[in-house]
Amino acid sequence: MAGADRPSPGSGTGSGRKLAAVLHADIAGYGRLMGDDETGTHARLKAYRDVMDSIISAHGGRIVGTAGDAVLAEFQSVSEALESAVEVQNALAERNAALAPDTRLEFRIGINLGDVIVDGDDIFGNGVNVAARVEALAEPGGVAISASVHEQVSGAPGLVFTDRGSHRVKNMARPIRVFSVAASNGIEPQRRPAGGGPKRLGLALALVLVAVAGVLAAAWLWAPLGPLIGREPSSQSGPAASDMVALGKPTVVVLPFENRGGDPGEVYFSDGLTEDVITGLGRFSGLQVLSWSAVAPFKAKAADPGQLSDEFNADYVVGGSVRRASERLRVTVQLTGVGDGVLLWSERYDRQIEEIFAVQDEITRQVVGALAVKVTRLEEERAFEEPTENLTAYDRVLRGRELWRQIRRDANLRSRELFASAIGIDSRYADAHVGLGWTHMDDFKYGWTEWPASALDRAEEFATRAIQLDEQNALAHALFADVLRFRRRFEQSEQEILRALELNPNNALSHAIHGCLMVWWGKPEAASEALETALRLDPYPYIWWLVNLSHAYYFLGRYQDAVRLYERFGDPFGEDPGLYAVLAAAHGQLGHADEARQALDKLERISPFFNAKTYAGNFARAEDGALLLDGLARAGFGAGSPR
8 A cells, every 4th residue: 555645754752733543442342251261361362462563563553552452553654554454353363263252352443544642652632532433333353444544545455445324422523434344355354153142032021111102193293302492592492302312322223023924913923023122222231222112103114214314313223024924933134224224234034933032132132243332241131131931921911012002991901911811821921010010000190090009009019029020120120110209209219210221221211200200309400311311212202201301391490491392292292280280380480471371271171170289299399399389370370269
């Protein structure tokens, strides 16, 4: 390669700034390897580092620093940096070929050309940070480069460059465009085998996502949250959509699997498989995975990549189909990059129906592997927990979920029968206990029972039983947290909901329960953050999510945001007196007399005996209740009456 791409020379000593080709590398799964065999892994790392150091030095590079498994080096030539990286990977691939797959040290290498700060022998700055982010997007055993490097070396002979699109990454204001590199002579970076591990019962089968019971019929309502709570030049401005999703994680959309069995009655099965893959992927903290109800509107219709990108800021989409016939099951699945349309991975599974759990296990493993997410061993164990060994019990839980999502008393009762039947078949099936507990919780919340206290007791009973059976069942902890919230045991409720979020950081319902708890407990800032996250993950929420978010905005003095929330969702908010109380109060604080009167008229129509002081007393922080009463007074509530 020519030397015309050389940045300005420099030895790395002194101080100031310069342009440099920066190489960053670390080992995929290093923590797991050290946990398995600390001594052997350290010895292999030392030997591999000797190889790397020699090759880097031969290409004019300088090792700037090492920490654990990480290597930072700088080069005066972009071409030399890239040649060095490819040579390193080829040399290490030969060494790995002689080792068992679970003992191989597979480095990821990223290269960036950028401005760096020189401080003695160290380099810092954005040029280094981008190299580290590019490295994190490389495949194990692979090389990835930034767009600035690609511009310099795209015509290099003997190499193949694949555009992997733009990615939003942590602490970077703009997406970075990444290219993968492979040798055209048949020697490619080491890749993980496609088998995906042993066929054991694997995926933590479907914790019931209450969020999917939201307003699925109102798919036409959704637009990004920017217009809803967009920024204004005032202290009341809310976060824009881009702020809400800038979490430094790739966003994955799992589209509803297509039912190709020919029997419309089998749709529940393909939907259940979709939901379970979402749940399994959702347990990886390195991914942001949208909920079932966010993708349900795409059932039986093609999803336009542009729409997925615009509405959900999606980076990757998982799609597929299910054909269930007699005792056979065929599942096809694909993983595609939204920005560039590149097919990253696809697979077809032809199995006996009882192997459905192994299929889910493999799908989840392959998707995570293809995204090159750094998954800790603990997260992997959480994602592949053992559900039930009985297909009939699993089938009844899937049918129970489908009914339970309809939010109707009759459907709730029928789903309860199915969950109870699943427990009768497998008494240790934690998900069935969770589903049964949620049916009693809905009786309590929606007034579907003459004995609400008994319903709350039953919900708590099934939540605690599910936790006893499976302590890592995230929605069992979420259910228990919600019960404790209504019992006003706030500290214990927070412990449970934080445990749920630790186990599944992508579950919208858990974020919503956390937000509601914070509203009641007098922590509106934390409440708004949690509920906005829930809305990002699930844009078709329960009414009570929105009611509590409007209260959080109001208690923060963000009165206009509370009003906009209603204007954005409108009538689907439903007949909730709390909504119209806070809406009237917000208009009262803003001096909107006509709008305040309209909200009060609605409040008085749906709840003629509404007692403002009693309602305000629900909130643990006295100033929140006082602020609500002040707004209602400004709106004219109770004028001429003793309320």
